[in-house]
Amino acid sequence: MLEQLKEEVFKANLELVKHNLVIFTWGNVSAIDRESGLVVIKPSGVEYDVMKASDMVVVDLDGNVVDGNLKPSSDTPTHIELYKAFPEIGGVVHTHSTYATAWAHAGCDIPILGTTQADYFYGDIPCTRDMTAEEIAGAYEKETGTVIVDSFKDKNPMHVPGVIVKNHAPFSWGKDAHDAVHNSVVIEQVAKMNFVALQVNPEATMNKHLTEKHFNRKHGANAYYGQG
Amino acid sequence: MLEQLKEEVFKANLELVKHNLVIFTWGNVSAIDRESGLVVIKPSGVEYDVMKASDMVVVDLDGNVVDGNLKPSSDTPTHIELYKAFPEIGGVVHTHSTYATAWAHAGCDIPILGTTQADYFYGDIPCTRDMTAEEIAGAYEKETGTVIVDSFKDKNPMHVPGVIVKNHAPFSWGKDAHDAVHNSVVIEQVAKMNFVALQVNPEATMNKHLTEKHFNRKHGANAYYGQG
Amino acid sequence: MLEQLKEEVFKANLELVKHNLVIFTWGNVSAIDRESGLVVIKPSGVEYDVMKASDMVVVDLDGNVVDGNLKPSSDTPTHIELYKAFPEIGGVVHTHSTYATAWAHAGCDIPILGTTQADYFYGDIPCTRDMTAEEIAGAYEKETGTVIVDSFKDKNPMHVPGVIVKNHAPFSWGKDAHDAVHNSVVIEQVAKMNFVALQVNPEATMNKHLTEKHFNRKHGANAYYGQG
Amino acid sequence: MLEQLKEEVFKANLELVKHNLVIFTWGNVSAIDRESGLVVIKPSGVEYDVMKASDMVVVDLDGNVVDGNLKPSSDTPTHIELYKAFPEIGGVVHTHSTYATAWAHAGCDIPILGTTQADYFYGDIPCTRDMTAEEIAGAYEKETGTVIVDSFKDKNPMHVPGVIVKNHAPFSWGKDAHDAVHNSVVIEQVAKMNFVALQVNPEATMNKHLTEKHFNRKHGANAYYGQG
Structure with missing residues (x-):
């Protein structure tokens, strides 16, 4: 079932390792097949170096396992909420990457200060509000x-393809699993650069025109970056 | 004598190298066989790349060498105190890993600011008090x-499986040597993330409910993380 | 056409990877053949690990592609402006290297604080002014x-062979592509060292005599560094 | 001439690369044969990956080349001053390692805040005074x-085996070239740890008794660390 998507999700999980975004099993990637409404996700707590494509778990949008011998990632319900709310996304990534997670500990939006971020994010990367005691206990x-x-x-979640969950860590998404991993790399890199930038100059800001130029250079009808 | 435990301790020492927690010989791992009350520990000052499982030293809880041709780690008496005081632990690790040691230089508890820490530590990672002149000279x-x-x-040392020794460096422990190494990786990672987090936002804090949720998700009767 | 220069530019692009100055396709190197006035540059958005020397694109100083099957880097017009304004330079590099880009986010000149910088830069590495809305839209x-x-x-651009473009990232240059890459490594390294230095001592400064000594030790008529 | 010492100096130079202390040719190691008063040192500006043991240059204590086809390191006169002033040392190392050089940019002593430093340095690592215009021009x-x-x-230079040259970079020394490299690794590591420590707690200090205990545990008549 969904063998090709399992292969994609498996490979995208290994990309997290290649980009130094995960320690131990602290990360997971999923992708959705929009036709069937089924989600393929990494199993819970399985080490990356023994994981196989066939270990990927298939769940429906109610969280029921419909294929696979292992338990899905404990973060599966989070992925499902994102697929339900953001119909354009095809892949979701969660990591505890160092600098993005540090911003989650800080509880702050990552402000847009450079074109590296503007190439992928149309503005700040938001940090979520505090969860209530009820939400946490429930x-x-x-x-x-x-x-x-x-x-x-x-x-627009396609214009801001990621978020910092307060006191937790980043989630990112994209048109597919590979694209979501790409955005998780961007979040980690801008988290690091902006930590340094704000130490050098706490008053740093960026011109809104530059954000628009760079975002539109890579996205939308008049994009002209790359070979596409 | 205790050949399997020697192998485990040897492998756990090499894991320190793999996780970039040691420079030169600045780290050591031990494990205890609770039945016999014997501790297996790394020899003192031996380089990791020439070390063999058979170099591991066996000592009793009075610090007497009962097996092995080399001197045990100079930190052996510290390991022994921990085994005596914390009956549930099976392995102990000491490193001078960069960020955790920096917190030891700072002389501060590592505050709990994120779920990465809460997955393993039920609260702050404490920094010890100053040692007295008599304790140091004795x-x-x-x-x-x-x-x-x-x-x-x-x-509960099983709920807070590690500590920062002031002006020195971290110690961690766990149910066995491998688990103790795992916790030393966690300490180093949260030490780094919280250094960054507190530069970004010196007022950062975390909701107590989140600590409870994450700690209990991985530990105790109702744990549901992983395949267990 | 210009096969040897293509080979040089290709190799210089791979040096960026070797020196950890690029993530994904976020960097480009070019070189100019001053006799013909033709510039060889990396194609836009092509991954470094599949790129070949024959993928390099040849453009004239009006930006017209005169050889090659791919689109040139979207930054080509920036390179061309530099070749036109600075007649002594033979190669140009653009990266989004972590610390130099952080200084671009901060919007600050990298002050000269040490001889590492003085060996290559006769003073501060300047940060450009804000671009106007018209410049960005045009x-x-x-x-x-x-x-x-x-x-x-x-x-003198040969005495200060690089710049930080505000809210964007560094550009560097040199007598050829390899030399321009060398200077991009220097910029990244001093960006990192000065971030740390100014956290340790926000009042840090350097004696002007030391800048002159080091710069002249490596450059000009009385240079005595190296085997030359 | 001095073939064994050339081999030692060559290997010690490569250790700098292994420990990530050098970029390009920004570092050099020498050793002295105290009987003949001859110093073996790295040639100036030669890349580490093409360097051979036979490229090492032999100079006398007046700086005259007595063996070798290449020019000695431009820092040779600094090494010679150290050999003349500190009769117990057998090897000298100079690097531009990142964090130690950042402290040189800051112009500050590296304060002793932990036992990692105390294991090798009996106190702070001093930063030199400003050089005068005459010293620089001469x-x-x-x-x-x-x-x-x-x-x-x-x-005592054997109790404080290294220094930060203001606005320049660290020098270290030891009983031989290998030992001097070891001390250069220690300087870089404590420079990094103390940068972090002082960001976390600008008021950090260390008990003098702890310095004495750790230094004497590894050095002097009653040392008990290692297998010696």
Whole structure:
């Protein structure tokens, strides 16, 4: 079932290792098949160096396992909430990458200060609000998805393809699993650069025109970056 | 004598190298066989790349060498104090890993600011009190164990499996040597993330409910992380 | 056409990878053949690990492609402005290297604080002024070259072989592509060292005599560094 | 001539690369044969990956080349001053390692805050005074040695085996070339750890008793660390 998507999700999980975004099993990638509404996701707590494509788990949008011998990632309900709320996305990534997670500990939006970020994000990378005691005690992983979605009431998730969950870590997404991993690399890199930048100059800001130029250079009808 | 435990301790010492936690010979791992009360530990000052499993030294809980041709780690008396005071632990690790040691230089507890820490530590990672002139001049390595134990009067060492020794470096422990190494990786990673987080936002804090949720998700009767 | 220069530019692009100055396709190197006035440059958005020397694109100083099957780097007009304004340079490099880009986010000149910088730069590494809304909306990549050139009205570009483009990232140059890469490594390294230095001592400065000594030790008529 | 010492110096130079202390040719190691008063040193500006043991240059204590086809390191007069002033040392190392050089840019002593430093340094790692315009314009590299020696009027160079040259970079030494490299690794590591420590707690200090205990544990008549 969904063998090709399992292969893609498996490979995207290994890309996290290649880009130094994960320690131990602290990360997971999923992708959705929009026709069937089924999600392929990494199994929970399995080490990357023994993981196989066939270990990927298939769940439906109610979180029921429909294929696979292992338990899906404990973060599966978060991924599902994102797929439900953001119909254009095809892949989701969660990591505890060092600098992005540090911003989550800080509880701050990553401000847009450079064109590296503007090439992928149309503005700041938001940090979610605090979760309530009820949300934490209840369906915690599902509610983690809810607070993420709350942060995007006034944002296009395809224009801001990632978020910092407060006191937790980043989530990113994209048109597919590979693209979502790409955005998780961008978040980690800008998290590091902006930590340094704000130490050098706490008053740093960026011109809005530059954000628009760079975002539109790579995205939308008049994009002219790359060979496409 | 205790050949399998020697192999485990040897492998756990090499894991320190793999996780970039040691420079030169600045680290050591031990494990205890609770039935016989014997501790297997790395020899003192031996380079990791020439070390063999058969170089591991066996000592009793009075610090007497009962097997092995080399001198045990000079930190052996610290390990022994921990095994005596914390009956549930099976392995102990000491490193001078960069960021955790920096917190030891700073002389500060590593505050809990994120779920990465809460997955393993039920709260802050404590920094020990200053050692007295008498403790330093006396049985220094044994007294290093004493000040660690002093920090755990009101803490369950299985819920807070590590500590920062002030002006020195981290110690960690766990159910076995491998688990203790795992916790030393966690300490180093949160030490780095919280250094960055507190530069970004010196007022950062974390909701107590989140600590409870994450700790209990991985530990205790209702744990649901992983394949277990 | 210009096969040897293509080979040089190709190799210089791979040096960026070797020196950890690029993630994904975020960097490009070019070189100019001053006799013909033709520039060889990396194609746009092509991954370094599949790129071949024959993928290099040849453009004239009006930006017209005169050889090659791929689109040239979207930053080509910036490179061209530099070749036009600085007749002594033979190669240009652009990266989004971590620390230099952080200084671009900060919007600050990298002050000269040590002899590492003085060995290559006769003073601070300047940060460009803000671009105007018109410059950004217009021929943006060409205007990026214009603001760089504006920063060198009172500077010899061979004595200060690089710049930080505000809210963007560094550009460097040199007598050829290899030399320009060398200078991009220097910029990244001093960007990192000065970030740390200014955290340790925000009042740090350097004696002007030391700058002169080191710069002249490696450059000019009385240079005595190396085997030359 | 001095073939074994050339081999030792060659290998020690490569250790700098292995420990990530050098970029390009920014570092050099020498050793002295005290009987003949001859110094073996790395040639100037030669890349580490093409360097051979036979490229090492032999100079006398007046700086005259007595063996070798290449020019010695431009820092040779600094090494010679150290050999003349500190009769117990057998090897000298100079690098531009990242964090130690950042402290040189900051112009600050590296304060002793932890036992990692105390295991090798009996106190702070001093930063030299400013050089005068005359010293810089005159025999600059020799005078660099002079200002280093000035910093050790009240210090035993075998108890404080390294220094930060203000606005330049670290020098270290030891009983031989290998030992001097070891100390250069220690300087870089404590420079990094203390940068972090002082960001976390600008008021950090260390108990003098701890310095004495750790230094004496590894050095002097009653040392008990290692297998010796």
